Amino acid sequence: MATLLTEELSPDVVPTVKGGPLGRSPRQLAWLRFKRDKTGLVAAIVVLFFFVVGLGAPLISLVYGKDPYTPYATTSNGLLTDTGFPIKPNGGIDSQFWFGIEPHTGRDVLIVLVYGIRTSLLISLAVVLLTTIIGTVLGVTAGYIGGWTDYLISRVTDILLSIPSTLFILAFMPVAWASYQATGQEVPLWVRTASLIGLLTLFGWTRNARMLRGQVFSLREREFIEAAKVTGAGPRRIIVRELLPNLWTPILVLATLDLPAYVTAEAALSFLGVGIKDPTPDWGVMVQNGSGLISSDITYLVFPGIGMVLFVLAFNLLGDSVRDALDPKGSR
Numbered sequence: 001m002a003t004l005l006t007e008e009l010s011p012d013v014v015p016t017v018k019g020g021p022l023g024r025s026p027r028q029l030a031w032l033r034f035k036r037d038k039t040g041l042v043a044a045i046v047v048l049f050f051f052v053v054g055l056g057a058p059l060i061s062l063v064y065g066k067d068p069y070t071p072y073a074t075t076s077n078g079l080l081t082d083t084g085f086p087i088k089p090n091g092g093i094d095s096q097f098w099f100g101i102e103p104h105t106g107r108d109v110l111i112v113l114v115y116g117i118r119t120s121l122l123i124s125l126a127v128v129l130l131t132t133i134i135g136t137v138l139g140v141t142a143g144y145i146g147g148w149t150d151y152l153i154s155r156v157t158d159i160l161l162s163i164p165s166t167l168f169i170l171a172f173m174p175v176a177w178a179s180y181q182a183t184g185q186e187v188p189l190w191v192r193t194a195s196l197i198g199l200l201t202l203f204g205w206t207r208n209a210r211m212l213r214g215q216v217f218s219l220r221e222r223e224f225i226e227a228a229k230v231t232g233a234g235p236r237r238i239i240v241r242e243l244l245p246n247l248w249t250p251i252l253v254l255a256t257l258d259l260p261a262y263v264t265a266e267a268a269l270s271f272l273g274v275g276i277k278d279p280t281p282d283w284g285v286m287v288q289n290g291s292g293l294i295s296s297d298i299t300y301l302v303f304p305g306i307g308m309v310l311f312v313l314a315f316n317l318l319g320d321s322v323r324d325a326l327d328p329k330g331s332r
Helices: 002-008 026-035 038-055 057-064 109-145 147-162 165-176 178-182 189-219 223-230 235-246 248-271 283-291 299-326
Strands: none
Touching (some): 109 235, 109 299, 165 248, 235 248
């Protein structure tokens, strides 16, 4: 009899054992759905690989025996021509330089790319964390309290959404750095990084806030919220204990979809000259340098270009898989 019951149950349900639960928890069901998505699993492995490479850049540098700032190839050691290009074919790829040599600087492309991944990921993770926190706080507050609070937050959101963020950043960055440029100083790396994170966060939280505001509007009229109010629960307890647990799915899905968008945004701003700048390794800087070398050394552009495409594609596929696993009713 137990065997028959087990065969008739769906794959997401397990039989009762000595008074235990008959069904699995929502988290277990989501994990089962995710494991059945082969595309999501492959994407997760690719994303994990990039994070391990980025966060483990110092260890890779130690094992590889090179750093991203030292010019290992010069004209004096016979690895660069008089014009600064690798003498060997295919960008100087050999057993010593696995991804080749960076033209003009003589740096090792592999270790520059590894540290470039690290820079882009750390900046993007900081932006995602800040936009998620700010967007969640303001979105939930506007949706639950309503009234003038909702009106003010919504109007600020509308204003920020109406501003073309890329053009604003392109125009604002030189003004913010004018004090350094007036004295002929190079803008410090921490100023560039803080400016990027601050401006991307300024325009990025609006999407999170608007979506979560709509979610809270639909949740605050549910029976469990009314029951909590009847028991004497205050707004803080209702938001923390009742609303937020029901918002983790959209918050997580938004974060997984936002990270690759901020990676490309940071790279685009660096490419346009208002982000990270040489000699600091960065994906956008490498693409910017490589774009001017297409006719003379296209090999240099191949590795950062393929790396960025693979990461963004894998993370977008992972975000779709996470959304489908956590919210099967809303998928496809």
